[in-house]
Structure formats: structure tokens, C-alpha cells
Amino acid sequence: MTLLRNNNIVVAFKKELVRQFYAMRKFIIERQSKEWFETRKHSKSTRMTESDTIKRFIEYARSQGSEHPNNYYRLYSTLVNKTVGISKRDEATIVQLNNLTLVESIIFHTIEEEISKGIHYKKIYDDCKKKIEVFKSLVFVQNNSLKISS
Known part of the structure; x- marks a missing residue:
């Protein structure tokens, strides 16, 4: 995905991927508390x-x-x-x-x-x-x- 051209669909996908990554990280940290x-x-x-x-x-x-x-x-x-x-x-x-x-x-x-x-x-x-x-x-x-x- 990172090698694809940054059209609207690819940019939206990348933003959602990053958002989900941080949400998962937060979830894992919270679950360990x-x-x-x-x-x-x-x-x-x-x-x-x-x-x-x-x-x-x-x-x-x-x-x-x-x-x-x-x-x-x-x-x-x-x-x-x-x-x-x-x-x-x-x-x-x-x-x-x-x-x-x-x-x-x-x-x-x-x-x-x-x-x-x-x-x-x-x-x-x-x-x-x-x-x-x-x-x-x-x-x-x-x-x-x-x-x-x-």
C-alpha cells in the first residue's frame, strides 16, 4: 500500500490503517492494566x-x-x-x-x-x-x- 500512488482512496486507507494501529495499541495496553x-x-x-x-x-x-x-x-x-x-x-x-x-x-x-x-x-x-x-x-x-x- 505504501508504494501505491496517493489518490483519495489510498490516502483514506492509509489514514484508517494508522488509526486502527493506534487504537489496537491502546487496546492492548489497556487490557494489560x-x-x-x-x-x-x-x-x-x-x-x-x-x-x-x-x-x-x-x-x-x-x-x-x-x-x-x-x-x-x-x-x-x-x-x-x-x-x-x-x-x-x-x-x-x-x-x-x-x-x-x-x-x-x-x-x-x-x-x-x-x-x-x-x-x-x-x-x-x-x-x-x-x-x-x-x-x-x-x-x-x-x-x-x-x-x-x-
Whole structure:
């Protein structure tokens, strides 16, 4: 690429290549920090709490006649990851991990509260989605996570 003529396409490619190089360097350095490991540890703890809550939610949905209650682990995980802009948690930045923890907290608190009120399981999922949309509108959520191609 460096030997090609500098037309608009080649220049744009070179700029993006350099930008991605520095983003990858920053990501690698951040992943080696104690702060990243502590944040990841905390996010795993929150995920465990959310998983326990989703397990109770699955039983609750099953008791209300849900035909595919086991899909809720995948649905909630997809919702959280899409909101935060990640595909793999181990590739998340510290900011994304913190947002992940907040979104998961919103979910498990909403589920717990609404189960205790006897709300129908379909409405609970919809309410979780609505609250997460409100969160996204109030807080800057960085959805341009680093894309690593293999």
C-alpha cells in the first residue's frame, strides 16, 4: 500500500490503517492494566447476578406458558452486548465494561421488581428494552468498538 500512488482512496486507507494501529495499541495496553482486570472482575460478578435473575425469570416465564423460555439467556445477552457495542466481553474496553455492568444492573433490577409485582413475562422483557433505550439516550454509549479481523 505504501508504494501505491496517493489518490483519495489510498490516502483514506492509509489514514484508517494508522488509526486502527493506534487504537489496537491502546487496546492492548489497556487490557494489560490492573484497572481493566478489576473492571472485568466486577463485570463478571454482575453477570453472575444477572444470570441468576434470568434463571428465576425463565422459571417465571415457563409458569406463565412461555413456549421457549430457555431463549431468554441469549436474548438478554444479545440485548446487553448490542447496547454496549461489543461482541465478546474479553475484547471490551474499560468504558464498555462499565456500561455493560450498568445495563446488566438495569436488567436484573427490572426483572426482580416486575416479577415481585406479578407482571407478565413478555411485558418484563419489553420494559427492560425500554429502560435500556432510556439509558442509551441519557448516557453516551460508545458503539464503535475495536474490530479485530482474523
